[in-house]
Amino acid sequence: MNAKRLSDPGGMLPLTAAVFSILLALAGSEKHGYAIMKEVSLDEGGAVSMGPGTLYGSLDRMLKASLIEETDLTDNDRRRYYRITRFGAEVLAAETSRLSRAIRSARRKGVLKEARP
Numbered sequence: 001m002n003a004k005r006l007s008d009p010g011g012m013l014p015l016t017a018a019v020f021s022i023l024l025a026l027a028g029s030e031k032h033g034y035a036i037m038k039e040v041s042l043d044e045g046g047a048v049s050m051g052p053g054t055l056y057g058s059l060d061r062m063l064k065a066s067l068i069e070e071t072d073l074t075d076n077d078r079r080r081y082y083r084i085t086r087f088g089a090e091v092l093a094a095e096t097s098r099l100s101r102a103i104r105s106a107r108r109k110g111v112l113k114e115a116r117p
Helices: 003-007 017-026 033-043 052-064 086-108
Strands: 068-070 081-084
Touching (some): 017 052, 017 086, 033 052, 052 068
Antiparallel strands (some): 068 081
């Protein structure tokens, strides 16, 4: 990745569904891989199923892009815990804003109806 992408949250967009879901899962607290997979599935109502290959490949790329970092937290020798970085939070906010604008546009054009409570 080039330096501009690593210093400009907008340069990282659009995020893949996996990266967006992982960042969102980590926005609440530090988690290990299996907990991330479970939260992604719960947050998406089961619509997104993330296997280990997708999860750990994404985590590796996200570590390299400084979106997340490993923590010192451990509960056994095998689990690695991750947390979102400040840059990762900025990227998550930028992507959320981008998606929000897209949803507003889709509603204006009648593509997406207003959600009813």
